[in-house]
Amino acid sequence: MSTSEIFPAFVNRKSFIELDGRARARSLFDEGTAKELVGPFDRVQSPWLPIQGVAPQADDGCIVIKGKIGGLPAVVISLEGAFQGGSIGEVSGAKMTAALDLATRDSETGKKTAAVLLLETGGVRLQEANLGLAAIAEVISSILALRRHAPVITVVAGTVGCFGGMSLAAGVSSYVVMTKEARLGLNGPEVIEQESGIDEFDASDRALIWAIHGGEQRVGIGEADALVEDDAEKIASAIRGYVQAGPPSEHRSEQVKLNRDRIAALDTSTQIDPISLRKKWNGNTTTGGAR
């Protein structure tokens, strides 16, 4: 009996979630093509954190790697969720924007360069509030410029998830890939509870959170494109597929009429449940991830 018969596939798989931000980015490239830009030894770090008594990180939690995916030029921008919750500050935001703009410039001169965003982030870094907000605006505008030429693929693998301003970046991407462990939403559960009360959203109710923000629900209602198992090879293969496909004919964020009509047609007299929303919006009959 071989080992593959004794152990089920999930035991032998290489988890993507367990990799750190840099290893995640590297795992996506064709062998020997990855080259990191503005790495930790360049020491471009946040000037604002030490002033506030917080230790900075030498890459500011943003890893930019250029190379080839499936033989095509691509840049991967990965946020390290373990450093300050993957939050966006002045430096990490500038690294993201510059990487996206360089990809746009290459794409305009004929070398179509896809961008992959590995988002594990709570959004703006509170210690750099206004600069972080400005960075989010710049990142979004850079994504809009690039996605006309080449696909911008967002991956939310978990376990931090993608919230706040960076969820808008996910929203304007060409494609969104999620695992069922991942969460994606504008306001995080604790923020909703704090602002609207525990009757509106109970942030300690994990089943509720994943039924609303979880990968299965996001893909189920069509807010994300692919639900992939937490397996580095499966995630890399999904990304290769989207890099090869190029940008979609119409981006999700351009479907204004569709979304207006959907919201107008919602019956709010009774509580809307996650499963029926999947059916209504996406013709999706899956029931995973919801209670």
Next chain:
Amino acid sequence: MEQIEFDYPAAKRRMTKKAYVGVVGSGDMEVLMEPAGGDGAHVSITTSVNGFQDSWKAVFDRFFSKFDGAVKIQINDAGATPGSVLLRLEQAVEVIEQ
């Protein structure tokens, strides 16, 4: 936040590689290890937890009792315990000795 510096002039073995390991997350730290320009090793620590200079000194005395590479070590720390510090240092050595 505290800035701590140590020198270990006896560590003279020439190194050629760089190593970057770890993350500045709660209870963890990052290490940037690279060949030192002149003679001896130099350690520079930025830690968000104040008042543990003696513990840092003890950890590095022990580390340089076994390791003799002339390296420049920079650490950004978010409250790593002495045990985790040694493990991160050993991990960095593993990379540069490869």
